[in-house]
Amino acid sequence: IVGNGYVWPSPVLDRMESIMFQQSGLLREGFVDGVSPCGFGTNIEGRQNAAEWVRTAFHDMATHDAQAGTGGLDASIMFETERPENLGSAFNNTFGFFFSFHSYRASMADLIALGVYASLRSCNGPRVPIRVGRIDATEAGPPGVPEPTHDLDTIVSKFASMGFSKQDMIQMVACGHSLGGVHGNDFPQMVGSDSVEAFAHFDTTFANYDSAVVTEYLQDTTQNPLVKGPNETNSDLRVFSVDGNKTMEAMADNAVFQTTCASILERMINTVPSNVALSEPLSPLPVKPITPKTTLNSDGTITFEGFIRVGTTERNDTELAVTMQYANADGTTSSSNVIEAIPIRAQGGSGSGIAGDFNYNAYQFSAALTNGISQFNVSVKPSSSGIEHYDNEGHGFPYRDDIIIQEPQSCLISTQPDGNGNFNLTVVAAVKEKLISTPTYLQVIEKFPRQGVLIPGLVERKVEMKAFQDTTFGYKLLSGSYLLPSVSWLTEYKVINGDSQDDFRSTGSLTDSCGPF
Numbered sequence: 001i002v003g004n005g006y007v008w009p010s011p012v013l014d015r016m017e018s019i020m021f022q023q024s025g026l027l028r029e030g031f032v033d034g035v036s037p038c039g040f041g042t043n044i045e046g047r048q049n050a051a052e053w054v055r056t057a058f059h060d061m062a063t064h065d066a067q068a069g070t071g072g073l074d075a076s077i078m079f080e081t082e083r084p085e086n087l088g089s090a091f092n093n094t095f096g097f098f099f100s101f102h103s104y105r106a107s108m109a110d111l112i113a114l115g116v117y118a119s120l121r122s123c124n125g126p127r128v129p130i131r132v133g134r135i136d137a138t139e140a141g142p143p144g145v146p147e148p149t150h151d152l153d154t155i156v157s158k159f160a161s162m163g164f165s166k167q168d169m170i171q172m173v174a175c176g177h178s179l180g181g182v183h184g185n186d187f188p189q190m191v192g193s194d195s196v197e198a199f200a201h202f203d204t205t206f207a208n209y210d211s212a213v214v215t216e217y218l219q220d221t222t223q224n225p226l227v228k229g230p231n232e233t234n235s236d237l238r239v240f241s242v243d244g245n246k247t248m249e250a251m252a253d254n255a256v257f258q259t260t261c262a263s264i265l266e267r268m269i270n271t272v273p274s275n276v277a278l279s280e281p282l283s284p285l286p287v288k289p290i291t292p293k294t295t296l297n298s299d300g301t302i303t304f305e306g307f308i309r310v311g312t313t314e315r316n317d318t319e320l321a322v323t324m325q326y327a328n329a330d331g332t333t334s335s336s337n338v339i340e341a342i343p344i345r346a347q348g349g350s351g352s353g354i355a356g357d358f359n360y361n362a363y364q365f366s367a368a369l370t371n372g373i374s375q376f377n378v379s380v381k382p383s384s385s386g387i388e389h390y391d392n393e394g395h396g397f398p399y400r401d402d403i404i405i406q407e408p409q410s411c412l413i414s415t416q417p418d419g420n421g422n423f424n425l426t427v428v429a430a431v432k433e434k435l436i437s438t439p440t441y442l443q444v445i446e447k448f449p450r451q452g453v454l455i456p457g458l459v460e461r462k463v464e465m466k467a468f469q470d471t472t473f474g475y476k477l478l479s480g481s482y483l484l485p486s487v488s489w490l491t492e493y494k495v496i497n498g499d500s501q502d503d504f505r506s507t508g509s510l511t512d513s514c515g516p517f
């Protein structure tokens with residue numbers, strides 16, 4: 001039995017793991033597209049997304065107050081882009097890309113942290129471990145980002161209040177300024193031009209994550225405008241030389257640079273408000289159920305369907321036979337409780353990412369209600385070696401059937417908005433009769449626009465679901481409707497009753513018409 005990393009399901013971990021590792025091929029998320037290749041900047045002269053993403057993480061973290069345990073990587077910078085300390089379009093460019101990934105399960109702050117990982121990986125840099133669970137701020141925090149005009153004492157004391165020593169400060173600045181540079185339209189006096197195209201890089205290898213920013217500084221061949229520019233704005237020179245170049249000399253070796261930067265940038269992105277508990281570092285699950293779905297049919301059977309993603313990085317073998325052994329609804333099992341998950345043909349059935357490759361298998365299986373499924377384990381049989389068993393850290397992969405969202409009977413009427421431009425969302429769910437005595441809710445994540453902030457806010461809305469149709473199978477069908485503002489048509493919803501729920505689904509997979517049961 002092979003370890004699974006974390007116990008599935010987990011709303012945040014599942015979502016962030018997919019965004020982090022499913023980059024191309026089948027079921028691709030495409031997060032790394034924004035920083036690939038490393039020098040990429042939406043083909044706009046003077047832009048490098050990878051550099052902007054890393055700078056965004058620093059500016060967001062930099063207002064952390066270590067003593068008070070407030071601020072840090074909490075996406076408060078969304079509200080702070082007008083401040084002089086946050087000059088430039090880097091931040092809103094970054095949010096513009098993260099926009100479509102932001103959800104109830106993927107906080108902007110976690111996406112900013114993941115942005116550092118993706119940027120460095122795309123630029124041949126080290127792997128920065130990614131923990132998740134950051135919580136987004138709902139308003140601006142106090143200012144406090146160091147600026148190039150600040151004197152050394154001010155910069156040192158700002159890093160100290162974030163919780164970083166002088167040596168940490170030197171490392172963090174050098175590790176940041178390996179990518180990108182200074183924009184003429186933000187700092188014309190430093191670049192000698194105020195044009196958008198004028199982009200003075202920190203080192204000659206700005207599209208490769210390496211120690212050139214350090215070695216060129218030590219050899220005095222550097223063109224870094226924060227070293228060679230006007231005295232008033234030479235902050236890199238002041239920072240790098242504060243200990244007589246000791247720290248910079250230690251980082252000159254590229255291998256040392258990589259490990260030093262992985263470690264200091266990890267500390268940077270894990271600088272969070274004290275009420276945030278971060279997860280263990282994410283690694284790709286060796287076996288992961290993707291979008292498992294249940295549907296109650298009018299003949300009294302239940303259909304279970306979804307995908308099983310299997311890691312294939314360590315194998316020289318894509319001929320994998322994948323089966324699921326399931327337990328009935330009452331927990332009993334039998335040797336005939338086996339579902340075959342069939343390799344998907346589209347795109348070779350495979351996907352990959354910066355941390356490895358996957359194969360996807362699909363299953364669709366109908367069972368009599370009396371049997372049902374409560375959980376399953378997965379077996380993988382490679383063509384050339386023994387069978388592997390995956391049991392979700394001993395818990396089995398749970399499959400709950402006390403609440404079933406009925407997508408065929410649910411719909412999102414996007415063709416006929418009401419007078420205020422709202423779309424009607426109707427969700428029908430089959431709910432076990434034993435739950436009917438207490439209320440069942442449709443819970444919708446509504447997005448709302450915020451003044452001066454590119455990214456909409458998220459708020460949980462609840463409506464009680466009403467009786468819709470009886471069945472003779474021990475379930476009642478309930479229906480709930482919610483008017484979604486047009487900015488919010490693509491969002492997540494779930495159905496919940498006490499401890500029972502059918503987890504978040506995307507409104508994107510609903511059609512325009514609610515069908516009959």
Ligand code: HEM
Binds near residue numbers: 176177183186
């Ligand atoms: C004393 C502290 C720091 C000062 C004064 C400073 C200052 C600056 C300035 C003036 C720019 C040019 C921005 C523009 O032209 O729009 C810049 C860019 C950048 N900074 Fe820093 N920085 C500091 C620390 C850091 C740290 C700790 C990191 C990350 C670990 C970082 C990452 C970056 C990156 C990646 C860019 C390039 C952005 C781009 O190319 O669009 N900086 N920094």
